Amino acid sequence: MLSEEQSAIQDMARNFATEKLAPHAKQWDEDKHFPVDTLREMAGLGFAGIYLQEEHGGSGLSRFDAALIFEALSGGCTSTAAYMTIHNMASWMIDSFGNAEQRAKYLPRLTSMEWIASYCLTEPGSGSDAGAMRSRAVRDGDHYVLNGSKAFISGSGVSDIYVAMVRTGDEGAKGVSCFIIEKGTPGLSFGANEKKMGWNNQPTAQVIFEDCRVPVENRVGEEGEGFKFAMMGLDGGRLNIAACSLGTAQRAFEKALEYAKQREQFGQPIAEFQAIQFKLADMATDLEAARLMLYEAAKTLDEGKPEKTRKSAMAKRYVTDTCFNVANEALQIHGGYGYLQDYEVERMVRDLRVHQILEGTSEIMRMIIARDLLK
Template sequence: MSDRAPQPVERRLPTEESRQLVALVRDIVSKEIAPRAAEEEEAGVFPREVFTLLSEAGLLGLPYDSALGGGDQPYEVYLQVLEELAAARLTVGLGVSVHSLSCHALAGYGTDEQRAAHLPAMLSGGLLGAYCLSEPASGSDAASLRTRAVRDGNDWVITGTKAWITHGGVADFCTVLARTGVDGPRGITAFLVPGDAEGLNAALPEKKMGMKGSPTAQLNFDGVRVGDDRRIGEEGQGFAIALSALDSGRLGIAACAIGVAQAALDEAVRYATDRRQFGRPIADFQGLRFMLADMATQIEAGRALYLEAARLRDAGQPFSRQAAMAKLFCTDAAMRVTTDAVQVLGGYGYTLDFPVERLMREAKVLQIVEGTNQIQRMVIARHLAGPETR
């Protein structure tokens, strides 16, 4: 096999600072992430030291205010950083996206005092976050969550179980959505809970088909007590906060999906130009050339879609519909591209000796997290035709 490296994606970055930022990310990827990705994923090793390094480099709080430890970067730049990280190892790229999602509620809805007290450590202090919305019986129907927070004087006591939590058991803090009032979306409130709070326990990590290095676990809240100063926003505002966070989080998933797809295409092109059959490289055969062209086109279209949604967000314009479209298109494209990459490599693509089988397994989860792609279609349709009639 050739040791020829793929050409880096040409980034359209708005400033010299952002170009230097991406150069830094590529340096970290080449030295600290990519060389160990396959081995550690197969062994199920969580790369906590990588997240510590990213925090020290200022890469865990890129889209947030620098006065609070963030990087003051537009989402357009932040998402391209995520793509670079996910192309090397999805456990890292998705982990950064989840961490950013877990900071969103406090950054957007917390008081000045709360932000000053907690955000510097969350964004640049080496901490890692988890986002606790889903439950065993409420995934897509998040408004039916059952975890309950009951006021006790100046405290809240949280009881219930959260499921499918990325960084479950290793997170230093959790943004938790709990029911404080009536059934439905109006009775939900957001809280910031320390990862070592008494009564907070993680179940054994789920055994997954991909992303084995990223711990996904249930979190059990057994009478976890937090002060009212850790309530984020108003009582009953939690569901609106959660939806706001998910719009941004879906763009993170879209960027990660394009990173995974780009990695698969790079490997397919490298293999096809090196592998010879019938006396010439298999990349000479039209059927395979057209397959590579289709893969590249899907990636470019997905990248353009998530970047346009990011620019709307950066401009302060509505972007919920575009975020759902980006998440839907990019993750479906990643599944197609990685499947085709396995086909390009033939039998070799089905072995652990090449990365495309891992990329295909990882792509699947991106069609599920942050709202399944069926939910994305519902969101898009509501923007077009209004809510469903009952």
């Protein structure tokens, strides 16, 4: 059961999704428009710093609250809600591991979304094997000189702040450090916008470091702590993406249910056919199971239980896989119309597909789960 406050937060997010996101999602996808003004409206509701401390403008809410919010928002526009999860994660890194000066400098502008943040971990040659990153930072007096590149970075070229993991030491996870890199820093540039299957209303491109000089004061934590920070952030990031999958699949299911009642074939609504009824029954059951798993994992993370990483991986794997299948079945129920952009279900399927890849693939989630079980 949700508390009165949680129900109010959920309703606020749902109303925003219905009024501000859903009416524009189709056009944003077609035009590849990044709705910065709408993101800033979301920030005005406290959604740009959901689980950040209140000292610098955060909302001070829980990971469970975040799951409710992102589930609700994604029912309006998957890609926009997903971008807000990235901004929250990058800001959380600074809030959780930055020093007092860094928090005071960056967080007020991030929680208001005056500044937009990107998170930079993946590289062209290191995706699932994140610890094999090649980008390197070399100390030079009161600066680090960065060389290398990051791949598949949401917000690249538009964001004002890039929270990046870069190698400062030996090979392996212990040689990675975390930096805050401001747009406009000499030596920082961006690749061409990638042509993607989904998530079209947010830019995605490489972030390139060419003798990029970053002040030592912009290092977050000590040298060698970056990979640890990244892994700690991924537990919550995985739940956020799972929540976006759930909200999107729920909306796809609702559209399929409505369509099945209206669409007639062989002299009756297709909802009267047992084949469609069984599909709808399975979809509803799968959504309920996914929701229970997501909420349980979020509560486990909030409580800091030892199994939090395993539970987060379980939820990410199960929810993203299940919800993609639900959306795909929703498209199937729509038949040929489901393949048309006018009916929007096809966009949901395209947007959901990447959720089984980013924040750790479904295969990597199985590895995390198995290692925890066998340790």
